[in-house]
Amino acid sequence: MKIWVGIDDTDSKNGMCTTYLAKILMDRIQKSSGEIIGLPRLVRLNPNIPYKTRGNGAVSFLVETESLAEMVDIANETVLEYAELDDVNTDPGVVFVNAEDDSLMETLYRFSLRVIRDVASMDEALFLIGKHLIPHLKYKRGRGLIGALASVGAEFRDTTVELLAYRNRERFGEKREFNPDSFFLADLLSYPETFDTVDWGNDSVISVPNSPDPVLFGIRGESIAAVMKAYEVIETEEIHMYQVFVTNQATDMHLYTEDEIQMLMENRSYILGGDVVEEPFEIEGGHVFFSISTRFGEIRCAAFEPTKQFRNVVRKLRTGDRVVVYGSFKDETINLEKIKIERIADIYEEFNPLCWKCGRRMESEGSGKGFRCRKCRTKAREKVKVKAERDIEPGLYEVPPSARRHLSKPLVRMGTETQSHIFR
Ligand code: ATP
Numbered sequence: 001m002k003i004w005v006g007i008d009d010t011d012s013k014n015g016m017c018t019t020y021l022a023k024i025l026m027d028r029i030q031k032s033s034g035e036i037i038g039l040p041r042l043v044r045l046n047p048n049i050p051y052k053t054r055g056n057g058a059v060s061f062l063v064e065t066e067s068l069a070e071m072v073d074i075a076n077e078t079v080l081e082y083a084e085l086d087d088v089n090t091d092p093g094v095v096f097v098n099a100e101d102d103s104l105m106e107t108l109y110r111f112s113l114r115v116i117r118d119v120a121s122m123d124e125a126l127f128l129i130g131k132h133l134i135p136h137l138k139y140k141r142g143r144g145l146i147g148a149l150a151s152v153g154a155e156f157r158d159t160t161v162e163l164l165a166y167r168n169r170e171r172f173g174e175k176r177e178f179n180p181d182s183f184f185l186a187d188l189l190s191y192p193e194t195f196d197t198v199d200w201g202n203d204s205v206i207s208v209p210n211s212p213d214p215v216l217f218g219i220r221g222e223s224i225a226a227v228m229k230a231y232e233v234i235e236t237e238e239i240h241m242y243q244v245f246v247t248n249q250a251t252d253m254h255l256y257t258e259d260e261i262q263m264l265m266e267n268r269s270y271i272l273g274g275d276v277v278e279e280p281f282e283i284e285g286g287h288v289f290f291s292i293s294t295r296f297g298e299i300r301c302a303a304f305e306p307t308k309q310f311r312n313v314v315r316k317l318r319t320g321d322r323v324v325v326y327g328s329f330k331d332e333t334i335n336l337e338k339i340k341i342e343r344i345a346d347i348y349e350e351f352n353p354l355c356w357k358c359g360r361r362m363e364s365e366g367s368g369k370g371f372r373c374r375k376c377r378t379k380a381r382e383k384v385k386v387k388a389e390r391d392i393e394p395g396l397y398e399v400p401p402s403a404r405r406h407l408s409k410p411l412v413r414m415g416t417e418t419q420s421h422i423f424r
Pocket of ligand 1: 008009010011012016017018019045046049051052053054055056057058091114115116117118119120121142143144145146147148
C-alpha cells in the first residue's frame with residue numbers, strides 16, 4: 001500500500017528542524033520494509049501563524065509499505081529521539097494517510113489550501129482525523145497535526161526545489177564554517193536556475209542560517225540539476241548528509257487575489273490594487289509607510305527597515321499613483337513583499353512666474369494680489385505649474401533576497417515583463 005507520511009512541529013528556537021527529522025525518518029523507513037517514492041516535499045504554510053518556530057514548514061513523503069504498524073513504530077521512535085519535546089511550544093504531529101483514498105486526498109487538498117493561506121484550528125484537524133480514521137501520532141498538544149495533514153494534502157501548480165545540507169550532530173549550535181566566496185561563485189554559475197543563495201546588493205550569503213538547527217545551508221532552484229550544480233562548488237565544514245525537497249517556496253501560493261475575497265482578514269496575505277492616497281512617510285527605525293484606497297477601503301502599507309533598498313522605490317510614490325501591493329495583512333497594515341507600479345501620476349509643482357522682460361522670478365505681492373518683477377515692474381496674476389520629473393518607472397519591484405519570505409515569488413521567476421527591476 002502507498003502511504004503519505006506528514007510531519008510537523010518538531011523543532012524549537014533552540015534546535016532541530018522538521019526537514020532533518022523527516023530525513024532521518026525516511027532513511028530508517030527505507031532501511032526497514034518501506035520504499036520511499038519520489039522526493040519528499042517541504043510545504044511552507046501560512047507565514048503569519050504565531051505558533052511558528054521559524055519558516056512554518058511541514059514535510060510529507062510517500063512510502064510503499066506492507067507494514068503500516070512498523071512504520072508508525074519507527075516514526076514514534078524518531079520523534080521521541082529527535083524532537084524538541086522539552087520546549088513548551090513544540091507539539092509534534094505525524095499522520096499516515098492512505099494515498100489511494102482519492103476522496104480523502106481531495107478533502108486534505110482543500111484543508112491544505114486553507115492552512116497555506118488561512119488559519120485553521122486544532123479541532124478541524126482532529127475532526128478530519130476522527131472522521132476519516134487517519135492513523136496518527138500526537139505529542140503534547142499535537143498542534144503539528146495541522147501542518148502534517150496540510151503537507152500531505154498540498155498540491156502545487158508551481159514548484160521549486162531546495163537542497164538542504166545538514167551538519168554533523170556534534171556541530172549543532174556551533175558557528176557555521178563556510179567560504180562565502182564559494183556561495184557567490186555558486187550563484188554566478190547557476191543563477192537564475194538557482195536563486196536567493198546570496199544577496200549581492202547587501203553583500204551577504206543568505207542560504208546559510210544563523211539559528212542553532214541542523215541545517216548547514218539550503219540552495220533553492222528550479223531543478224535538481226541546478227541545485228546540484230551550485231552544491232558542487234560550495235565549500236563548508238563537513239556535510240553530514242543532504243536531501244532535495246520539492247517545495248512551494250518562491251511561488252506566491254500564500255496570496256489571495258482580490259476577487260477571491262469579500263473582506264481583508266488579519267494574518268492572511270493579499271494582492272491588492274489601489275491608488276496612493278497618503279504619501280510615504282518614515283518613522284524611527286527606517287520603516288516607511290503609505291496608504292492606498294482599495295475596494296476594501298483605505299489600507300496602510302509598510303516597507304519595513306529590513307527591506308533595505310526596496311524602500312527607495314516606495315519613498316518615491318506620490319498621491320494618485322496606481323499600484324498593486326503584495327504582502328501579509330498584519331496589524332491592519334500590508335507588509336510589502338512586492339509592489340507593481342501601474343500608473344505614475346502627473347505631479348505639478350507651482351512656481352512664481354518668470355518676468356517676460358528680464359527672465360528673473362517674480363515676487364508675490366501678498367496673498368491673492370498676484371506677482372511682480374521688482375526690476376521691470378511687470379506683473380502676473382497666477383503661479384505657473386510645471387510638470388515634475390518623476391524618477392520612477394512603472395513595473396514590478398521586489399524586496400532584496402535577504403528580506404524575502406519563503407513563499408514569496410522572486411521577479412526572476414515571474415517572466416520577462418518583470419526582469420528590469422530584479423533585486424539579486
Ligand atoms: P518546524 O521546522 O518544526 O516545522 P516551523 O517554523 O515550521 O518549525 P512549527 O514549529 O512547525 O514551525 O510551528 C508551526 C505550528 O503552527 C505547527 O504546529 C503547525 O501545525 C501550525 N500551523 C501551521 N500553519 C497553520 C495554520 N494555517 N493554521 C493553524 N495552525 C497552523
